Amino acid sequence: MRRPENAARLFDSAKEKPVRRKPGGAEPDQPARARAERLPESDAAAQARASRDPVQIGSIISEEGRRIERPRRERPEVPQGAELVREVNNRFIFRTDNTYFIERPREERFIIDAREVYYEELPRSRQREVVVRPDGTRIVTIRNRWGDVVRRVKILPDDREIVLVYVEDDYYDEVLEWRDPGLDLPPLDLDIPVRDYILDAEWVEDPEDYYTFLDQPPVEQVERTYSLDEVRRSARIRDKVRRIDLDIINFEFGSAQIPESEIGKLEGVAEAMQRLLKENPGETFLIEGHTDAVGAEVANLALSDQRAEAVATALTNVFDIAPENMETQGYGEQYLKVETQEPERENRRVAIRRITPLVAPVASSE
Numbered sequence: 001m002r003r004p005e006n007a008a009r010l011f012d013s014a015k016e017k018p019v020r021r022k023p024g025g026a027e028p029d030q031p032a033r034a035r036a037e038r039l040p041e042s043d044a045a046a047q048a049r050a051s052r053d054p055v056q057i058g059s060i061i062s063e064e065g066r067r068i069e070r071p072r073r074e075r076p077e078v079p080q081g082a083e084l085v086r087e088v089n090n091r092f093i094f095r096t097d098n099t100y101f102i103e104r105p106r107e108e109r110f111i112i113d114a115r116e117v118y119y120e121e122l123p124r125s126r127q128r129e130v131v132v133r134p135d136g137t138r139i140v141t142i143r144n145r146w147g148d149v150v151r152r153v154k155i156l157p158d159d160r161e162i163v164l165v166y167v168e169d170d171y172y173d174e175v176l177e178w179r180d181p182g183l184d185l186p187p188l189d190l191d192i193p194v195r196d197y198i199l200d201a202e203w204v205e206d207p208e209d210y211y212t213f214l215d216q217p218p219v220e221q222v223e224r225t226y227s228l229d230e231v232r233r234s235a236r237i238r239d240k241v242r243r244i245d246l247d248i249i250n251f252e253f254g255s256a257q258i259p260e261s262e263i264g265k266l267e268g269v270a271e272a273m274q275r276l277l278k279e280n281p282g283e284t285f286l287i288e289g290h291t292d293a294v295g296a297e298v299a300n301l302a303l304s305d306q307r308a309e310a311v312a313t314a315l316t317n318v319f320d321i322a323p324e325n326m327e328t329q330g331y332g333e334q335y336l337k338v339e340t341q342e343p344e345r346e347n348r349r350v351a352i353r354r355i356t357p358l359v360a361p362v363a364s365s366e
Contacts, residue, residue, distance in 0.1 A: 008337055013238075044362045046357050057166060067119070082095070086298060091305055109326075125144070126145070148227050164324060181236075207271060213272075215354075219239075228327055245346075250262060250345075274319065287315075288328075290330075291347065292336070293336060304330030307330070309328050
């Protein structure tokens with residue numbers, strides 16, 4: 001895989017703007033950089049540090065809840081240290097530490113064609129959403145007071161529960177804070193070939209490469225399971241897993257619609273995702289949207305989020321990838337692949353990461 005002469009830094013966490021420290025706040029420990037020889041051999045090996053004791057996960061529906069009406073589409077409660085800047089197409093744009101971030105209050109893809117959807121209020125200001133599919137499968141999601149997903153389980157018609165997302169109770173309070181958990185980690189500096197960390201779809205000749213690449217474990221240890229929102233917000237945490245750059249999808253300028261002629265380009269990666277899901281129905285994939293640096297930063301952020309959503313929707317509608325196995329997030333122009341302020345096709349891309357080992361205990365998701 002070639003890299004352009006003006007390629008940006010390899011890791012997204014190395015591209016971020018410096019974080020403003022609170023006055024008197026302690027600097028995070030920065031131990032020696034992670035090295036290539038520490039590459040875990042499996043998801044279980046990557047989680048070994050976090051799962052010294054077996055995780056006992058009770059049923060997600062065992063806790064009694066009080067049925068409530070569907071929550072109205074209201075702007076989310078803004079955590080301390082963040083500022084709500086704008087609402088764009090049912091998306092809310094925040095600013096924190098000089099960086100913009102976009103969120104959606106609910107994942108509407110999950111409820112399309114549902115037989116029933118209902119909501120329950122749980123203790124500690126949490127909400128439980130239950131989406132019942134036509135075949136009886138239930139997708140159960142628990143959110144904390146900020147709307148962050150802290151548990152998600154797929155319950156099959158035979159009542160078997162497949163864990164998709166799990167954050168231990170001890171971390172609920174930490175999830176409430178708008179804080180990057182990657183600040184506590186050392187810089188990632190792996191001495192491995194770029195092609196082993198980033199797969200450019202443009203250079204894929206054998207579709208089998210998608211499966212082989214996505215099936216690889218994280219590139220370093222996973223300290224604990226993280227919430228989906230922690231993974232979305234933290235480039236350093238996302239850097240733990242490899243990524244596929246789908247820069248073969250050509251969006252029209254300023255558009256989030258995928259031309260019909262481009263849909264077929266998703267077939268190779270879709271087949272790899274299907275194969276992985278057949279082996280483990282608990283897999284979770286993050287679909288990232290990125291833009292070049294042309295245009296307003298806030299507008300690019302909204303556009304990138306819509307493009308990520310469009311790819312996830314296509315993967316469901318055309319290739320039958322279940323929506324609950326995909327998360328989407330737009331990052332706009334924040335993580336350029338090529339360092340330029342000019343129009344650049346390689347920056348207008350969608351990326352895919354398999355984030356399963358970041359968000360769920362391996363023993364529970366398999």
